[in-house]
Amino acid sequence: MEKKEYDLIVLGGGAVGENVADRAVQGGLTAVVVEAELVGGECSYWACMPSKALLRSAQVLRAARHMPGAAEAITGELDVDAVLARRNAFTSNWDDAGQVGWLEGAGIDLVRGHGRISGTKEVTVTADDGTVTVLTARHAVAVTTGSDAVIPPIEGLAEARPWTSREATSIKSVPESLAIIGGGVVATEMATAFAGFGTKVTLIARSGLLTEMEPFAGEMVGASLRELGATVLTDTKTTKVTRDGDTVTVETADGGTITAGEVIVATGRSPRSSDIGLETVGLTPGAWLATDDTLQVPGYDWLYAVGDVTGRVLLTHQGKYQARAAGDVIAARATGAVVSDGPWGTHVATADHEAVPQVTFTDPEVASVGLTAAAARRAGYEIRVVDYELGWTAGASVHADGYTGKARMIVDEKRKVVLGVTFVGPDVAELVQAATMIIVGEVPLDRLWHAVPAYPTISEIWLRLLETYGRPEPVRAK
Numbered sequence: 300m301e302k303k304e305y306d307l308i309v310l311g312g313g314a315v316g317e318n319v320a321d322r323a324v325q326g327g328l329t330a331v332v333v334e335a336e337l338v339g340g341e342c343s344y345w346a347c348m349p350s351k352a353l354l355r356s357a358q359v360l361r362a363a364r365h366m367p368g369a370a371e372a373i374t375g376e377l378d379v380d381a382v383l384a385r386r387n388a389f390t391s392n393w394d395d396a397g398q399v400g401w402l403e404g405a406g407i408d409l410v411r412g413h414g415r416i417s418g419t420k421e422v423t424v425t426a427d428d429g430t431v432t433v434l435t436a437r438h439a440v441a442v443t444t445g446s447d448a449v450i451p452p453i454e455g456l457a458e459a460r461p462w463t464s465r466e467a468t469s470i471k472s473v474p475e476s477l478a479i480i481g482g483g484v485v486a487t488e489m490a491t492a493f494a495g496f497g498t499k500v501t502l503i504a505r506s507g508l509l510t511e512m513e514p515f516a517g518e519m520v521g522a523s524l525r526e527l528g529a530t531v532l533t534d535t536k537t538t539k540v541t542r543d544g545d546t547v548t549v550e551t552a553d554g555g556t557i558t559a560g561e562v563i564v565a566t567g568r569s570p571r572s573s574d575i576g577l578e579t580v581g582l583t584p585g586a587w588l589a590t591d592d593t594l595q596v597p598g599y600d601w602l603y604a605v606g607d608v609t610g611r612v613l614l615t616h617q618g619k620y621q622a623r624a625a626g627d628v629i630a631a632r633a634t635g636a637v638v639s640d641g642p643w644g645t646h647v648a649t650a651d652h653e654a655v656p657q658v659t660f661t662d663p664e665v666a667s668v669g670l671t672a673a674a675a676r677r678a679g680y681e682i683r684v685v686d687y688e689l690g691w692t693a694g695a696s697v698h699a700d701g702y703t704g705k706a707r708m709i710v711d712e713k714r715k716v717v718l719g720v721t722f723v724g725p726d727v728a729e730l731v732q733a734a735t736m737i738i739v740g741e742v743p744l745d746r747l748w749h750a751v752p753a754y755p756t757i758s759e760i761w762l763r764l765l766e767t768y769g770r771p772e773p774v775r776a777k
């Protein structure tokens with residue numbers, strides 16, 4: 300058994316863990332990352348990157364098919380093997396040598412194996428070959444173990460060997476038919492990707508699609524999935540799943556039966572915290588690890604949790620944002636530097652609460668940030684909802700013939716600032732950062748009139764939203 304001591308132990312080497320360690324090292328600490336699988340985690344190998352690579356080629360082809368001049372030049376069909384080869388390049392063929400090299404370059408040590416907290420400031424790592432390493436932290440342990448796909452207790456589902464997002468994003472060939480249980484981000488993105496490959500897709504959602512977003516997002520994505528040839532069943536409860544050889548049968552509460560080659564279960568995530576030794580320090584295994592806004596676990600001045608495992612926001616960019624705050628505050632507290640933990644300070648993840656951007660890479664894309672109308676009302680804001688058709692901007696009409704899209708802006712009527720924005724339409728992903736800046740910066744609406752969008756870009760939507768809201772009358776000086 301080997302023993303080692305570091306200022307910081309990071310348990311889990313996904314995107315979030317890497318960033319916690321990096322910031323702490325930049326702040327003058329020593330750090331080690333413990334990783335059981337691949338350095339880089341879910342996002343690099345089984346989530347964000349491979350899923351976007353699977354989606355992109357068919358999206359480009361569809362856009363070209365709708366563009367006179369380009370459409371005439373298309374002479375063939377989607378080359379699925381080429382798409383899979385490009386996906387393989389994005390995942391480095393599931394080899395983490397590049398990310399290991401990055402850790403080395405950043406001055407971060409790596410211990411491979413399954414880590415478990417074994418007491419205050421202590422993590423015991425068991426490698427695949429049984430080698431045990433006991434790590435002691437001088438200052439902090441950060442838990443960044445991520446999340447797993449949930450397999451809900453639907454009769455027969457677990458036995459039917461369903462695909463989760465892991466199998467779906469790492470496919471080696473494309474199934475002829477596919478059932479997808481779920482109506483959230485993974486379900487709609489995977490339905491779009493596989494429909495693009497020509498797979499016969501049936502999506503089974505127990506309520507609507509993308510129900511956490513503005514209602515028109517799920518409606519537009521559902522309509523477009525149907526146009527892509529998918530069957531979209533909403534308000535449909537899955538009651539039983541059976542596998543017979545190469546066929547999976549999904550039964551629904553309304554008496555329906557769907558048969559397919561494979562079934563994807565995309566019904567949310569659970570924290571990877573059931574086997575990380577939480578019980579040794581009085582915490583509950585299997586639960587989300589609650590934190591304060593500096594990502595510290597309340598009651599434990601040495602323990603931090605960051606990224607998916609906290610359940611705060613299950614997105615890579617937001618986890619990395621938390622990681623920057625956590626790594627910096629661990630270093631600041633360890634070295635006695637000034638700690639800035641008030642709202643929007645250096646060492647807090649304030650944006651997690653009401654300023655989270657997200658892009659769902661369906662076709663149309665859904666790009667949103669901040670609060671929806673429903674969430675703003677729930678939070679007690681007095682709001683005004685401003686809607687505008689994206690297709691009515693000159694930029695959109697040049698971008699694609701028949702461009703269809705919607706934008707919604709939620710205004711806080713008391714402060715006259717923007718609380719939330721949702722765009723649904725082709726290629727709206729890049730619009731969301733401007734909205735994020737406006738929300739985080741709390742830019743007053745009357746000042747926004749001076750942020751002139753270039754003509755003819757889709758960003759002219761900002762001017763149209765402001766015009767729809769109305770320009771405030773100048774107040775006469777007394």
Ligand SMILES: Cc1cc2nc3c(=O)[nH]c(=O)nc-3n(C[C@H](O)[C@H](O)[C@H](O)COP(=O)(O)OP(=O)(O)OC[C@H]3O[C@@H](n4cnc5c(N)ncnc54)[C@H](O)[C@@H]3O)c2cc1C
Nearest residue numbers: 311313315335340341346347414444445606607613614615
């Ligand atoms: C299909 C899909 C697509 C997605 N697409 C996007 C997207 O486009 N954009 C976006 O922002 N987010 C996306 N997400 C969400 C994103 O993948 C997660 O938010 C992100 O990966 C979380 O990062 P993390 O570092 O917290 O966890 P992870 O990436 O899961 O990393 C945790 C690491 O800890 C390791 N680990 C766990 N337990 C132990 C242990 N006991 N000992 C040692 N190591 C351990 C794991 O092996 C893993 O490497 C997607 C998710 C899915 C499922």
Ligand SMILES: NC(=O)c1ccc[n+]([C@@H]2O[C@H](COP(=O)([O-])OP(=O)(O)OC[C@H]3O[C@@H](n4cnc5c(N)ncnc54)[C@H](O)[C@@H]3O)[C@@H](O)[C@H]2O)c1
Nearest residue numbers: 451481482483484485486505565566567568613658659660
């Ligand atoms: N582009 C992106 O940013 C992106 C892409 C994929 C995933 N993600 C992240 O990954 C996380 C996981 O995505 P997800 O789609 O699995 O979760 P989700 O929370 O977005 O959606 C879960 C879906 O499953 C349904 N569901 C839950 N329990 C069910 C049950 N017992 N039976 C039937 N349906 C059930 C819900 O109604 C919902 O439609 C999300 O939080 C998301 O933020 C992000």
